[in-house]
Amino acid sequence: MPIALRRSDEPRLPQPAIPGLAIRRVSDPVAMADMQRRNLADIQARFDAGHRAYVALVDEVPAAWGWVATERATIGELKVEFTLPAADRYLWNFMTLAPFRGRGIYPRLIDKIVDVEGADAERFWIAYAPENHASGAGIRRAGFALVAELSFDRQGTPVVKGLRAGGGEAASTLLGLPDTSTSVAQCWKCARGPSPAASDCASGSCSCDYQRPEKTCA
Numbered sequence: 001m002p003i004a005l006r007r008s009d010e011p012r013l014p015q016p017a018i019p020g021l022a023i024r025r026v027s028d029p030v031a032m033a034d035m036q037r038r039n040l041a042d043i044q045a046r047f048d049a050g051h052r053a054y055v056a057l058v059d060e061v062p063a064a065w066g067w068v069a070t071e072r073a074t075i076g077e078l079k080v081e082f083t084l085p086a087a088d089r090y091l092w093n094f095m096t097l098a099p100f101r102g103r104g105i106y107p108r109l110i111d112k113i114v115d116v117e118g119a120d121a122e123r124f125w126i127a128y129a130p131e132n133h134a135s136g137a138g139i140r141r142a143g144f145a146l147v148a149e150l151s152f153d154r155q156g157t158p159v160v161k162g163l164r165a166g167g168g169e170a171a172s173t174l175l176g177l178p179d180t181s182t183s184v185a186q187c188w189k190c191a192r193g194p195s196p197a198a199s200d201c202a203s204g205s206c207s208c209d210y211q212r213p214e215k216t217c218a
Contacts, residue, residue, distance in 0.1 A: 003127040003160070003171050004144035008118030013143045015108050020059040023112040025052060035062050036095070052117075056096075056109045063100035064109050067093045068117060075127065075175075078150070078158045082175050087122040094135075106138035114142070125174065131187055147171060151184035159184060 026032055032053050033043040046053075050071035056064040069090040074081045084090055091113065096106050114124050127150055128135040140146075147167030148160045159180040162168025172179035 003125060003146075003148050003150045003175075004139050005147045005167075005170070006114060006124045006142070006144040008114060008122050008124070010143060012111060012115070013141065015111060015141070016104060018058070018103060018105060018108060021063075021105065021108065022057045022060070023109055024055055024057070025116065026055050026065075027053070032065070035065060054109060054113050054116075056105050056112075058100060058103075058105070062097070064094070064096040064105050066091060066095075066109055066113065068113060070121075075150075080158055080175055080177065084174075085123075088174070089117050089121045089124050091124060091126040101134075104138075104141070106135070107141040110139065110142040110144075129187075149184055150175070150177075151186070153180055153182060153184055 027047070029040060029044045029047055032038075032055075033040040035055070036043070046067065050069070052068045052070065054066050054068065055062055069084060069092060072081065072083050073090040073092060075092075091110065094106065094109070110126070117124070124144070126139055126144060128139060130136070130149075130151075146163050148162050148171035150158070150160050150171065153159045157178070159178045160168050160171040160175060161180050161182075161184050162171075168179040168181075171177075
């Protein structure tokens with residue numbers, strides 16, 4: 001699970017225009033609960049915890065959304081909860097609805113969030129499952145640089161491993177996880193399986209693809 005970082009003062013990468021696209025911050029928990037088809041109490045709890053919601057619309061039709069953590073964040077799949085410094089934001093729970101995929105909306109949404117939130121934040125973090133190739137491509141198009149791998153070691157313990165100078169240390173400090181130099185599981189799906197240390201992914205290669213569930217390393 002790579003974790004990527006972008007600073008608010010870094011130059012924005014050019015993004016192609018998308019006709020009819022508008023991106024707005026939404027503060028209505030009812031609207032977000034309906035859009036995500038989630039329990040209203042769960043969405044209200046997000047707002048109460050300082051999370052902010054952004055929605056991309058095409059011709060005023062909701063096409064994608066994402067959330068920004070401003071105080072605390074949780075990576076539920078790893079059972080990792082962490083506190084954000086005042087100048088940091090963590091981007092999470094992004095979704096592009098099926099009819100709008102493949103148009104480049106996701107990187108435009110992320111880029112707009114950085115632009116707006118950059119008024120009072122300096123560092124933006126985002127993580128994704130390594131088998132989610134489409135998400136990784138969109139994040140890179142939005143100007144984020146991969147700084148560390150967030151995964152499991154051979155004992156199944158969540159760790160971070162630097163991908164660039166200082167990346168492991170920065171991610172370790174943020175998440176409160178050990179910084180390792182040893183090999184880590186390369187697939188989120190397989191690492192969460194019944195025997196992470198024995199998975200094919202742990203030894204090197206991964207053929208899993210989030211967009212193609214039939215592909216597996218097993």
